[in-house]
Amino acid sequence: MHKQWQDILKFLNEPKWPNRVSFYILFFACVSLAFILSIMLLSAFFPKYNFLHTGINPDNARYMLSALIQSLAAVVAIVITLSLVAIQLSAQSYSSRVIDVYRKTPDIWILISIYTTTIFLGLATIKIIGTNALPTNGLVSLEFSIFATYFLGFFCFICLIPYIWNTLALLNPSTVVQLLAEDITEDKIPKTEDEKRTTLDENNPLLPIIDIINGSMMKYDYATVRTGVNAIIIQTGEILNNENEKKISRHVCKHLEKVSILALKREDEESSSILLIGLTEIGISAADNELKGATSSVINSLSIIGEYAAKKNLKWTTHYTLEYIYLIIMKSIQNEWDWETSASLIYFNIIVEKVIENKWEGTTKFTINIFKIITEEATKNNLDFSLVTTTDILYQIQNKAKQNEWNSIAKETNREIEKLKRKQRIKSKKST
DSSP, X not given: OHHHHHHHHHHHHSSSHHHHHHHHHHHHHHHXXXXXXXXXXXXXXXTTOOTTSSOOOHHHHHHHHHHHHHHHHHHXXXXXXXXXXXXXHHHHHTOGGGHHHHHHXXXXXXXXXXXXXXXXXXXXXXXXXXXXXXXXXXXXXXXXXXXXXXXXXXXXHHHHHHXXXXXXXXXXHXXXXXXXXXXXXXXXXXXXXXHHHHSOGGXXXXXXXXXXXXHHHHXXXXXHHHHHHHHHHHHHHHHOOTTTHHHXXXXXXXXXHHHHHHHHHTTOHHHHHHHHHHHHHHHHHHHHTTOXXXXXXXXXXXXXHHHHHHHTTOHHHHHHHHHHHHHHHHHHHHTTOHHHHHHHHHHHHHHHHHHHHTXXXXXXXXXXXHHXXXXXXXXXXXXXXXXXXXXXXXXXXXXXHHHTTOHHHHHHHHHHHHXXXXXXXXXXXXXX
């Protein structure tokens, strides 16, 4: 039962037209019920009181309705002004593209509709006071019309509570990001490079979230950076399939890659780490779903980021990039993707070469250990092409280690090469 109530509240709270219209109808019903109960209690304590037969003073009625209408007009003007200011501040903080989120939010339009209806009902009621257009008493009467106007005026003021609550929620960047992420669909992502050139950037569903990530990075707001990256990861995972994997993955990876490079230019390794983890999650998910194109796109982007980090002498980012690529390579080996694993190893080696150029001996030892594990797993899965690529890379590392006078690394690499040679000889004897 508790779970059902939570689902109902979640449905009513979603900023979509059916959800919010349902909420305000239910809210109106609850306020009306509270009014009816109040009147019933009042009638029980004061039996002679009848709210539809209290008599009308035309001047007093016109004055009260006029004051109510003016109050409603003033309040709705203030609310709209403050809402626009809040939208402007949010757009300045993150991106002008978030204005579309507020424009599509139904709460402000529903609130304006309620206020407009009440104001014009009040004006119509003022017009018929003193005429014989409606009877004085009864359910369909002038007195009931005045009461309905008062009640709707009260309801308008009460509506400010959920409106302000939801407006404040929309000022939270995580809420805006989640709403923007819903627009990331297969149909909205450009299919080809030519289409990207002829399509306005404003139509790209990733750009608003990327703008928010960039703005958050500038303010070192890592929580929002993580929220934006996670939203892209989740939505990308939902739309990736065998037919669109190359198109979607290239598009998403290029955007995350550019943002990560921007973070590294500012030497913001924390933001870059969040983006690297996001790319890695996409790569692992793609490998688990046997999407070769998406996995290759992620490896390519990670290698570019790792190479740039090495050029900037950002040791820890480079180290973690190597580790993340290794995790995806292991998934490729488990899937027995021989050619793809070999290509990934080549991308991996691009970063390793920069590591050796920077003379990071510890990171180089780390990569040797990675190659040991890769060769063992590749041997178990009979990935011959990948083993040849691994051997070539190890030869390169050995030669460069000798040049840097890293004797222990050179010996370790040589032992691994000899192991590979022995395994290849044993395998060739068995095959003959």
